[in-house]
Amino acid sequence: MSLYCGIACRRKFFWCYRLLSTYVTKTRYLFELKEDDDACKKAQQTGAFYLFHSLAPLLQTSAHQYLAPRHSLLELERLLGKFGQDAQRIEDSVLIGCSEQQEAWFALDLGLDSSFSISASLHKPEMETELKGSFIELRKALFQLNARDASLLSTAQALLRWHDAHQFCSRSGQPTKKNVAGSKRVCPSNNIIYYPQMAPVVITLVSDGTRCLLARQSSFPKGMYSALAGFCDIGESVEETIRREVAEEVGLEVESLQYYASQHWPFPSGSLMIACHATVKPGQTEIQVNLRELETAAWFSHDDVATALKRKGPYTQQQNGTFPFWLPPKLAISHQLIKEWVEKQICSSLPA
Numbered sequence: 108m109s110l111y112c113g114i115a116c117r118r119k120f121f122w123c124y125r126l127l128s129t130y131v132t133k134t135r136y137l138f139e140l141k142e143d144d145d146a147c148k149k150a151q152q153t154g155a156f157y158l159f160h161s162l163a164p165l166l167q168t169s170a171h172q173y174l175a176p177r178h179s180l181l182e183l184e185r186l187l188g189k190f191g192q193d194a195q196r197i198e199d200s201v202l203i204g205c206s207e208q209q210e211a212w213f214a215l216d217l218g219l220d221s222s223f224s225i226s227a228s229l230h231k232p233e234m235e236t237e238l239k240g241s242f243i244e245l246r247k248a249l250f251q252l253n254a255r256d257a258s259l260l261s262t263a264q265a266l267l268r269w270h271d272a273h274q275f276c277s278r279s280g281q282p283t284k285k286n287v288a289g290s291k292r293v294c295p296s297n298n299i300i301y302y303p304q305m306a307p308v309v310i311t312l313v314s315d316g317t318r319c320l321l322a323r324q325s326s327f328p329k330g331m332y333s334a335l336a337g338f339c340d341i342g343e344s345v346e347e348t349i350r351r352e353v354a355e356e357v358g359l360e361v362e363s364l365q366y367y368a369s370q371h372w373p374f375p376s377g378s379l380m381i382a383c384h385a386t387v388k389p390g391q392t393e394i395q396v397n398l399r400e401l402e403t404a405a406w407f408s409h410d411d412v413a414t415a416l417k418r419k420g421p422y423t424q425q426q427n428g429t430f431p432f433w434l435p436p437k438l439a440i441s442h443q444l445i446k447e448w449v450e451k452q453i454c455s456s457l458p459a
């Protein structure tokens with residue numbers, strides 16, 4: 108090993124060690140806040156709050172991007188006071204993460220019903236003026252946020268929605284009580300604990316070796332195609348869901364599959380997207396679209412997909428009345444899955 112290489116390796120090891128150490132410290136801190144109500148209350152004193160109104164995050168516009176502002180506990184108390192609300196409402200907030208310096212981050216919805224307030228929903232326009240921002244639907248804003256804010260706001264929205272929908276025990280009918288962090292709810296009458304849930308969804312890019320299969324639902328924006336997606340049924344493995352969904356939606360049998368990556372997805376109400384590549388036998392590629400699920404599905408060549416990946420919006424109607432073929436935005440795991448397929452195809456055609 109050369110001297111330079113030795114130094115470089117040691118440096119790399121040093122940085123890995125430092126990164127790991129910060130990450131572990133942060134993880135343990137968040138674990139403590141979820142387990143210990145007093146520690147979490149204390150963290151709120153120095154923490155920062157992301158605000159929502161009826162599940163729409165508060166955003167500010169900056170150079171074609173959205174920014175998610177954070178507010179201190181003091182600012183939040185002042186704001187609630189100004190709108191005639193009890194500061195106890197802050198107890199509805201949920202923990203969504205923390206900075207490297209252990210500043211805890213919370214999310215609070217000012218539009219949903221609150222057990223701490225009589226007139227629960229705070230007036231949106233007045234609040235927007237006061238906060239110098241707008242409450243914008245996450246679906247509209249997600250792709251114009253930076254990756255960190257997109258991930259934090261997705262987590263926050265899913266958690267706030269789950270708490271809003273789990274106010275009562277499904278066994279006793281009594282109100283449930285959340286812990287300070289919002290990592291669980293407990294029914295005081297029977298001690299049943301409810302934990303936030305998300306639905307697993309598989310997203311599969313089917314290939315026949317040279318082409319890949321993309322599909323459209325009628326609800327997709329015009330011209331957009333994506334990989335096949337489907338919710339896991341109770342009792343199914345990921346492999347079984349992929350085989351069933353591909354058979355159900357396009358009438359094909361999967362021959363082999365390979366896990367790619369996963370992503371939390373806030374729609375429709377918090378899913379874990381599990382992305383995989385799959386192949387079908389080369390001779391068995393005739394698509395039979397299930398029109399109850401899809402508008403259309405087709406095989407696309409490597410070149411068509413590579414061109415679509417480079418295409419930039421807005422995707423307006425062309426002179427012949429059709430819309431250009433385009434793919435989901437970069438942030439979506441379907442985009443990353445399709446991109447990997449394109450790059451793998453390129454690699455396999457490169458000379459060794």
Ligand SMILES: NC(=O)c1ccc[n+]([C@@H]2O[C@H](COP(=O)([O-])OP(=O)(O)OC[C@H]3O[C@@H](n4cnc5c(N)ncnc54)[C@H](O)[C@@H]3O)[C@@H](O)[C@H]2O)c1
Nearest residue numbers: 306308310333336337338372374375380435439440441442
């Ligand atoms: N992040 C991405 O890149 C990406 C790409 C494509 C799809 N998706 C997401 O994947 C999800 C699933 O795709 P799909 O619509 O094709 O699924 P799907 O093919 O399973 O069809 C949806 C139907 O499944 C049923 N269903 C079963 N369990 C459900 C549950 N827990 N929640 C809601 N419906 C349930 C409903 O009848 C619903 O109409 C979509 O909601 C979409 O947001 C994400």
Ligand SMILES: [Mg+2]
Nearest residue numbers: 335336337400
């Ligand atoms: Mg589907």
